[in-house]
Each structure stands twice: as structure tokens, then as C-alpha cells.
Amino acid sequence: MIFDREMHDFAVSRLRLEMELRQALDRREFNVHYQPIVALASGHVEGFEALARWSATSGPVPPYEFFRSPRR
Secondary structure, eight states: OOOOHHHHHHHHHHHHHHHHHHHHHTOOOOOEEEEEEEEEOOOOOOEEEEEEEEEEEEEEEEEGGGGOOOOO
């Protein structure tokens, strides 16, 4: 097997993200935001979804950070 710097960097970044998530739970850095679900045809609110947002000390963490693949 050949060492792949990109895969190594990805694994290190995921490990760092996991550690930061655990610390964020301890620091209570998560907030809940409610987003309405609106029927386009009628314009009526059909329900709500709850979104968890992470307000890290370095700034907000966008949701796509949790779904990155090793190769973009």
C-alpha cells in the first residue's frame, strides 16, 4: 500500500472534528433552530423541522462539514 497524503489529511481532519464535537457537547455549543415547512401550492405552514446548529468558539460550523468525502 502506498501512503496517500490526501487520505491521511482527511483522516486527521475527521479525528479533529470528532474531538471538537465532544468538547462542544461539554461546552453546550449547540443551538436548536426551527424551520417551517411550507406547502408551495397553498403557502400554508405544514410543519416544522428542528435543526441543530453548532456555534463553535471559532465561529459557526456549516452542515456540509459533516458530510465531506475524502476526495472532492
